[in-house]
Amino acid sequence: MSPWPTEPLVLALSPPPATDGRGAAGRVDAALAAWRAVLDAAAPPPRRRVQCLLRDDLVRFRVVPWNERLHRPAARHALARQSFIDTFGEPARAWDVQIDAPRYGRASLACAIDARLLAGLVAELAARGLRSAGVQPALVQAVNEQRRRLPRQGAWLVLGHEAGLTLLLVQGSQPRHVKQLAGTAQVLDAVVQRESFALGLDAADAAPMPVLHLAQRQVNAPVHVRVRAREQVREQVQLT
Numbered sequence: 001m002s003p004w005p006t007e008p009l010v011l012a013l014s015p016p017p018a019t020d021g022r023g024a025a026g027r028v029d030a031a032l033a034a035w036r037a038v039l040d041a042a043a044p045p046p047r048r049r050v051q052c053l054l055r056d057d058l059v060r061f062r063v064v065p066w067n068e069r070l071h072r073p074a075a076r077h078a079l080a081r082q083s084f085i086d087t088f089g090e091p092a093r094a095w096d097v098q099i100d101a102p103r104y105g106r107a108s109l110a111c112a113i114d115a116r117l118l119a120g121l122v123a124e125l126a127a128r129g130l131r132s133a134g135v136q137p138a139l140v141q142a143v144n145e146q147r148r149r150l151p152r153q154g155a156w157l158v159l160g161h162e163a164g165l166t167l168l169l170v171q172g173s174q175p176r177h178v179k180q181l182a183g184t185a186q187v188l189d190a191v192v193q194r195e196s197f198a199l200g201l202d203a204a205d206a207a208p209m210p211v212l213h214l215a216q217r218q219v220n221a222p223v224h225v226r227v228r229a230r231e232q233v234r235e236q237v238q239l240t
Helices: 023-042 073-088 090-094 115-127 138-149 185-198
Strands: 009-013 049-054 060-064 095-099 108-114 131-137 155-161 164-171 174-181 211-213
Touching: 009 023, 023 108, 023 115, 049 138, 060 073, 060 174, 073 090, 073 095, 073 108, 090 095, 095 115, 108 115, 108 131, 108 174, 115 131, 131 138, 138 155, 138 164, 155 185, 164 185, 174 185
Parallel strands: 009 049, 049 131, 155 211
Antiparallel strands: 060 108, 095 108, 155 164, 164 174
């Protein structure tokens, strides 16, 4: 029997907002400093597998629609990367982009993380003799936990955190729309109403779409996560 636990230790990274006025660079530095503090507090033994659960304001999300001509994984990834660049501009070129495994005829959820942040998170583990079990956005983790409990007609999935809210609309077992915003649950009703209107979900004959609040898994405890070889980010959402 191996003396090392087979399940990774999941540690949440929720850094305070950067206040040095350096924008993205300041946020990355603040996040890496917070990660070092998290590891200091947890003090995992050498060679322990550790997964970082990343708060959603450190991640950007996009829904990538199905395209019959771009169904291969490499083409889907390129489409996702271009979607981030089109939406967020030149800074997105410095982001590491991942997309969930394509399923024929269905949209995909993609995420992007600052490449320097991602590299720093993994490097800090290596410097301590720890093994990386991946970096996962909190939204993806929460959706994966709840995917078998989703209503058949779909739902708005909401994950709150210290810096705001993330909303994901799931319909027909696939992501349809994702929205990140600052604020608290007090603005949720207005945001859902506005986004539903924009998506044409407010028709008089349409049943109201349920709004489900996702709970983040209790961290600092083992959790089963399948990670592909050499993978730095595991962000696959398998909505079934």
